[in-house]
Structures are given as structure tokens and as C-alpha cells.
Amino acid sequence: MAKKPVQLDAKGYRKFGMRDKVAYAAGDFGCNMSFALKGTVQTFWLVYMMMETGLLSALLLVVQIWDAINDPMIGSMIDADRHQYKRGKFKQYIFVGSCGLLFAGAAVFLPFPNAPVVIKAVLFILGYIIWDAAYTVANVPYGSMLSLVTEDPGERAQLSTWRSVGSMVGGMLPGIILPMLIWKKEFNADGTPMLNPETGVQIQTLLGGRVFWAALLMGGLGFIAFQFMLKKITIRVDESSVKAGEGGEKFNVFKAFGNFMKNRPAVGATLAAMGMFLGMQSAQTATTIMFATYFGMAQLSGIVQLVGFLPMFLFMPFIKNIVNKYGKKEASVAGTIVSLVGGVIMLVFPMIANKGLALVVYMIGLVVFGLGMGVYTCVSWALMADAIDYNEWKTGKREEGTVYSLHSFFRKLAQGVGPSVVLLIMGALGYISDLGTGGQSAATSYNMCWLVAGLYLFSAVLQFIGIAAIYNLDKKTMAKMNSDLEARKTAK
Numbered sequence: 001m002a003k004k005p006v007q008l009d010a011k012g013y014r015k016f017g018m019r020d021k022v023a024y025a026a027g028d029f030g031c032n033m034s035f036a037l038k039g040t041v042q043t044f045w046l047v048y049m050m051m052e053t054g055l056l057s058a059l060l061l062v063v064q065i066w067d068a069i070n071d072p073m074i075g076s077m078i079d080a081d082r083h084q085y086k087r088g089k090f091k092q093y094i095f096v097g098s099c100g101l102l103f104a105g106a107a108v109f110l111p112f113p114n115a116p117v118v119i120k121a122v123l124f125i126l127g128y129i130i131w132d133a134a135y136t137v138a139n140v141p142y143g144s145m146l147s148l149v150t151e152d153p154g155e156r157a158q159l160s161t162w163r164s165v166g167s168m169v170g171g172m173l174p175g176i177i178l179p180m181l182i183w184k185k186e187f188n189a190d191g192t193p194m195l196n197p198e199t200g201v202q203i204q205t206l207l208g209g210r211v212f213w214a215a216l217l218m219g220g221l222g223f224i225a226f227q228f229m230l231k232k233i234t235i236r237v238d239e240s241s242v243k244a245g246e247g248g249e250k251f252n253v254f255k256a257f258g259n260f261m262k263n264r265p266a267v268g269a270t271l272a273a274m275g276m277f278l279g280m281q282s283a284q285t286a287t288t289i290m291f292a293t294y295f296g297m298a299q300l301s302g303i304v305q306l307v308g309f310l311p312m313f314l315f316m317p318f319i320k321n322i323v324n325k326y327g328k329k330e331a332s333v334a335g336t337i338v339s340l341v342g343g344v345i346m347l348v349f350p351m352i353a354n355k356g357l358a359l360v361v362y363m364i365g366l367v368v369f370g371l372g373m374g375v376y377t378c379v380s381w382a383l384m385a386d387a388i389d390y391n392e393w394k395t396g397k398r399e400e401g402t403v404y405s406l407h408s409f410f411r412k413l414a415q416g417v418g419p420s421v422v423l424l425i426m427g428a429l430g431y432i433s434d435l436g437t438g439g440q441s442a443a444t445s446y447n448m449c450w451l452v453a454g455l456y457l458f459s460a461v462l463q464f465i466g467i468a469a470i471y472n473l474d475k476k477t478m479a480k481m482n483s484d485l486e487a488r489k490t491a492k
Contacts, residue, residue, distance in 0.1 A: 013234055013236045014234050016149070016150050016152070016155050016234075016236070019232050019233075019234075020149055020150070020159070020232075020233055020234060021158055021159060021162040022162070022232070023228065023229045023231075023232035023233040024145075024146070024149065024159050024162055024163055024166070024229065024233060025162040025163060025165050025166030025169075026166060026225045026226075026228045026229045026232075027094070027142050027145075027163070027166065027225070027226060027229040027233075028142070028163045028164075028166035028167040028170060029166040029167075029169055029170035029222075029225045030098060030101075030138070030170070030221075030222040030223070030224075030225035030226040030229065031135070031138065031139050031142060031167070031170065031222070032166070032167055032169075032170025032171045032174075032222075033101075033105075033170055033174070033218040033219065033221050033222030033225065034101050034104075034105045034131070034134075034135050034218065034219065034222055035135065035139075035170075035171070036170060036171045036173075036174040036175060036178075036218070037105055037108075037109075037174065037215055037218065039175075039281075039284040039285075040109075040178065040182075040211060041108055041109075041128070042056065042060070042284070042285040042419055042423065043206070043284075043285050043288045043289075044109055044206070044208060044211050045120075045124060046285065046289075046423070046433055047206045047289070047292075047433075047436060047437055048111065048113055048206045048207075048208035048211070049111075049112075049113050049120055049124075049208070050113060050433045050434055050436065051117075051120055051121075051124070051433055052117075052427070052433050052434075053423045053424060053426055053427030053431060053433060054423075054424060054427055055117070055121065056124075056423055056433075057419075057420040057421070057423040057424050057427075058420075059121060059124050059125060060416065060419055060420045060423070061416060061417070061420050062125060063124075063125060063128040063129065063132070064412070064415070064416030064417075064420075065416075066128075066129055066132065067132055067412065067416065070132055070133065070136050074133070074136045074137055074140055075140050075144075078090075078093055078140065078141055087230070088235055088239055089141075089239050090141040090144065090145050090148060090235070090239060091141075091145075091230050091235070093137055093138070093140075093141045094137075094138050094141050094142055094145070094226060094229075094230060095226070095227075095230060096137055096138075097134055097135070097136070097137035097138025097139070097141075098138050098222065098223050098226035098227070099223070100130075100133070100134030100137060100138070101131075101134045101135060101138060101219050101222055101223065101226075102216075102219045102220060102222075102223050103216070103219060104130050104131040104133075104134035104135070104219070105131055105215040105216070105218060105219045105222075106212050106213075106215035106216045106219060107126075107127040107130045107131050108124070108127035108128050108130075108131050108215075109127070109208070109211045109212045109215050110123055110127060110212065111208040111209050111211070111212050113208060138226065145233075145235075146159050146160065146163070147237060148235045148236070148237045148239060149233060149234065149235065149236060149237070150236055150237070151236070151237055168313070170225075172306060174214075174218060175302045175305065175306060176302045176303055176306055177302070178211075178214060178302065179288075179298060179299050179300065179301050179302040179303075180299045180300070180302070181207075181210055181214055182206060182207050182210045182211050182214065182299075183204050183205070183206060183207070183292070183298040183299040184204065184205045184207055185202055185203075185204055185296075185299075186202065186203040186204065186205055186438065194438075196293075196438055196439070196440070198440075198441050198442040199293065199294070199440070199441075199442045199445050201293065201294065201295070201296035201445070202296045203437070203438035204292050204296065204298050204299070204437060204438065205436070205437075205438070206298075206436075206437070257406065259391075259395075260403060260406045263387055263390060263391050263394075263403065264390075264470055264471065264472045265383065265386060265387035265390045265471050265472060265473045266384065266387035266388075266390075266391070266403050266406075266407065267466075267470055268466045268467060268469075268470030268471030268472070269380070269383040269384050269387055269407070269466065269467075269471055270384075270406075270407050270410045270411070270466070271462060271463075271465060271466030271470060272332075272336075272376065272380070272383075272462065272463040272466030272467050272471070273380060273407070273410070273411050273414070273466075274410055274411065274413070274414040274462065274466075275414075275458070275459050275460070275461070275462025275463040275465075275466060276373070276376075276380075276459060276463060277411060277414035277415050277418055278414045278417075278418040278455075278458065278459060278462065279418075279455045279456055279457075279458050279459020279460070279462070280373075280455075280456065280459050281415060281418060281419070282418030282419050282421070282422045282455060283422070283451075283452050283455040283456060283459075284419075285419065285422065285423070285426075286422055286426060286448055286451045286452050286455065287301060287305065287452050288301055289426070289431065289437060289440075289448050290445070290448035290449055290451075290452050291304070292437040293437050293440045293444065293445035293448060294355070294445040294446065294448060294449055295355060295359055298437070304359075304363060304366075305366070307363060307366070307367065310370065311367055311370040311371040311373075311374055313374070314371075314374060315374035315375055315377075315378050319375065319378040319379065322375065323379060323382075326475070327474055327475025327478065328379045328382060328383055328386065328473070328475075328478075329383075329467060329471055329473055329474045329475070329478075330474060330475060331375045331379070332375050332376045332379060332383070332467045332471075333464070333467050333468045334375070335371075335372040335373065335374060335375040335376050336372060336376065336460060336463045336464040336467055336468060337372065337464065338368060338369075338371055338372030339368075339369050339371075339372030339373055339459075339460040339463060339464075340372070340457070340460045340461065340464055341368055341372070342365045342366065342367070342368035342369030342370070342371070342372055342456070342460065343365070343369060343453070343456045343457030343458075343459070343460040343461075344365075344457065345361065345364055345365030345368055346361075346362060346365035346366070346369070346452070346453040346456050346457065347453045347454075347457060348361055348365070349361040349362040349365065349449065349453065350446065350449035350450050350453060358449075365453075365456070366456075369456055369460065372460070376463065376467070383467075383471065383473075384403070384407055386473050386478065386481075387403060387473070388403050389481060389482070389485060390473060390481060391403060392485065393481045393484060393485055422451070422455070425451060426448070426451065429444060429447035429448070429451060430443055430444035430447055431444055431448075432444075
């Protein structure tokens with residue numbers, strides 16, 4: 001049977017199609033084979049390496065400063081590179097980064113729990129820096145490559161959607177499977193469960209060596225996904241027209257910050273995003289510790305969390321109709337109210353003595369929280385796009401790069417500061433690293449429940465304030481803004 005001839009576009013390239021979309025999704029799957037390990041880093045160093053909470057909190061802040069410097073530095077390096085590569089500059093850097101990620105993801109999980117504290121601190125910082133550098137070399141040009149595959153706005157939107165699919169699949173698989181592989185229930189010599197005498201919960205041990213080998217395996221899977229993408233995707237746009245770094249005119253941080261704070265929609269959307277990271281993502285380590293010390297089921301924590309967050313994806317097929325009928329702000333506010341209800345339900349579960357019933361209530365709260373988060377998750381970046389239009393509407397200037405860069409800065413700030421603060425709170429609530437999860441007191445395991453519930457409620461409160469009280473682009477205002485902007489363009 002003869003092969004179907006390849007259809008070419010006006011420039012002589014293979015026409016954009018499903019192959020490009022699947023290949024681009026594979027790229028973010030490859031990224032997430034590494035990025036998904038980020039949530040395990042704190043648990044590994046806290047539980048297996050037994051690093052004191054205050055020290056780990058400080059080291060996390062140090063590496064987050066590196067993370068903030070890392071992205072623009074490597075982006076500028078790629079932009080300044082004038083070498084002519086056979087496969088193209090962006091693909092070449094992605095290939096180099098993917099090779100680094102074969103091993104760099106495991107660099108931060110070197111299993112030496114008996115090493116001196118100073119050596120542990122050095123291993124943590126060096127491992128994280130090596131991993132983050134390799135990840136950035138692959139991820140920054142990968143994100144920028146979306147603009148190289150096609151110039152058509154609709155096709156770019158499709159690539160963005162498929163990137164989200166790759167990200168979700170790449171994030172969910174490790175989230176479900178990894179806890180099952182790295183946690184081990186302990187038994188006495190006679191085969192009976194080894195129990196914590198204070199809590200009565202079966203002791204579970206984190207298998208640090210398995211974390212290291214799992215990271216290597218994920219690096220290999222990520223490498224395969226990257227190679228598939230590099231082989232199958234087609235570059236159709238001149239590489240010199242797209243920058244990996246931010247570029248542009250000299251950046252005046254004080255002026256930019258002042259302008260940003262005058263943009264109410266941008267501030268509101270950013271506060272909501274920070275709330276999401278400060279609450280949900282910062283709760284990851286505390287949640288794992290809670291499942292290990294209070295429920296005795298750390299290996300199933302990933303599945304339970306997945307059940308809670310699946311409702312977010314239910315809104316994807318319907319988000320266009322929801323937004324058209326009710327408006328982005330209105331729908332998001334309704335969602336944050338539902339999330340608040342979920343957060344309040346979570347506050348109930350620590351009060352229930354029966355742990356089986358408490359877990360059910362916790363999961364109900366998590367599902368309700370996830371339902372509320374669904375709309376916001378789908379429109380969060382669209383809210384920022386509208387905030388940029390608002391800036392143009394009010395001042396006559398779009399300042400797209402400035403608004404996005406400061407929004408990204410505050411998101412990263414929340415991602416960095418949140419986990420560090422949570423570690424300090426865990427220490428204040430009685431968590432002692434030297435005791436592992438099996439030696440914590442009943443009071444400490446109980447405190448973890450309140451901490452997790454409080455973090456989710458805090459997340460919902462910040463999102464409600466950001467969207468309901470600060471973000472001021474409701475459906476009526478949006479219609480007026482779009483009408484005025486369109487009139488200005490027509491008048492030119």
C-alpha cells in the first residue's frame with residue numbers, strides 16, 4: 001500500500017497537524033519526569049536524610065534565589081548564541097538539557113543519611129543547582145519553541161493545550177506511583193505490624209535508595225520523550241525572530257513595580273496564583289508526613305491527592321461555554337467560594353476521632369476544594385492576558401513583558417517561600433527530623449492534620465480575596481474595555 005504524500009504548507013514545510021501536537025506534549029511529559037520530583041525533595045531530605053527543619057528551610061531559600069537567577073541567565077545565554085547548529089539552536093539546547101536530566105534529577109537524591117550535617121548541606125545545594133541548571137537548559141527553549149512551530153494563533157493555542165496534557169500526564173504518573181515504591185511498612189520479627197507506641201499507627205520507612213533509582217528511571221523516560229519530540233516536531237518559523245530570554249529595554253524594577261501595583265486585575269490575579277502555590281503546593285510535604293504519621297498510609301498519599309484534584313480537569317471541555325455565559329471573574333469567584341467550603345470541611349476532619357471517617361471527610365473536603373479550583377485553573381493565564389489589556393486600556397501602554405515578568409516573579413516567590421515557611425511551622429508544631437516518621441509523637445501527628453487543613457483554607461481565602469475583592473474585570477467591564485480598545489485600533 002502506497003504511503004500518502006506529505007502535505008506541505010505555502011513555505012514548503014509539512015503542514016501543522018496532530019504529529020506536532022503529540023510531539024510537543026511529549027516535551028512537557030519529559031520536563032515533568034524531572035519537575036514532578038520537586039515535591040519529593042523536601043520529604044526525602046526531611047525524612048530520609050533527617051535534616052533539621054530550620055536548616056532545610058534556609059537551604060530551600062538559598063536554592064530558590066538560584067532558581068530566580070537561573071532562568072533569565074540561561075535564556076540570555078541561548079539568545080546570545082550565534083552558532084549555526086545542524087538541528088537548530090533551540091533543539092540543540094533541548095537535547096543538551098535532556099542529556100543532563102538523565103542523571104541530574106538523581107543528583108539531589110544522593111542517599112547518604114549518615115553524612116555530617118555540613119556534607120549534607122553541600123550535597124543538597126550542589127545537587128539542586130546541577131538539577132535546576134539542566135532542567136532550565138531544556139525547559140526554557142522548550143517553552144519558547146511553541147512560537148517556532150507555527151505562527152497561527154489558533155494552532156499555537158492547540159499546542160498550549162497539548163502541552164498541558166503532557167504536563168498533567170507527566171505529573172500524575174510519578175505522583176501516583178512514586179509513593180507506592182518509596183514507602184515501606186515495617187513489621188516485627190513475628191510478622192506483626194511494628195506500631196508507634198504513641199500513635200498506634202504502623203511505622204513506615206522512606207526508602208531513600210529507591211528514590212535515587214526512581215529519579216534515574218524517570219530521567220531515562222524523560223530523555224526518551226524529549227528525543228521523540230525533537231524527531232517528530234517541525235520548526236516553521238525563523239529562530240532569530242524568537243527569544244528565549246526576556247530581552248527588551250533596560251528594566252527599571254522600581255518603576256515596573258509601581259506600575260504593576262496600579263494594575264488591579266494583575267495584582268488580584270497574582271495574589272490568587274500566590275494563594276494557590278502557598279496553600280496547595282506548600283502543603284505537599286506536610287500532607288505526606290500527615291499520611292505517614294497519622295493515617296499510616298504514606299504509600300497511598302499520591303492516589304488520595306489525585307482523587308482530590310481530578311475534578312479540576314472536569315471543567316476543561318466546558319470552560320469556553322462557562323466563560324461566555326458568566327464571565328471569567330464571575331465564574332472564578334463562584335469557584336473560590338466552593339474552595340472555601342472545601343477548606344472549611346477540611347477543618348472538620350482533625351476533630352473526628354475515628355481515623356477512617358476522618359480520612360473520608362478529608363477526601364470530601366479535597367474533592368470540593370478541587371471542584372472550586374477547576375474554573376480558576378482553566379482561566380488563570382487568561383485572567384493575566386485581560387490584565388495586560390486593562391493596562392493598555394487605562395494607560396495606552398501594553399507593557400506585556402513587564403506585567404508577565406512580575407507575575408512570574410511573585411509566583412516563584414510563593415513557590416520558594418511557601419515550602420520554607422511550612423517547614424519552619426512543622427518544626428514549631430513538634431516535628432523532630434532525627435526521629436523519622438516512626439518516632440513522632442501523637443501530638444505532632446495530630447498537629448500535621450491541622451497544618452494541612454489550615455494551608456488549604458488559607459489558599460482558598462487568598463484566592464477569594466484576589467479574585468473577588470481586587471480583580472475588577474467583571475463581564476460588563478470586560479465588554480466595555482474590549483469595545484474601547486477595538487475602537488482605538490479602528491481609529492488608527
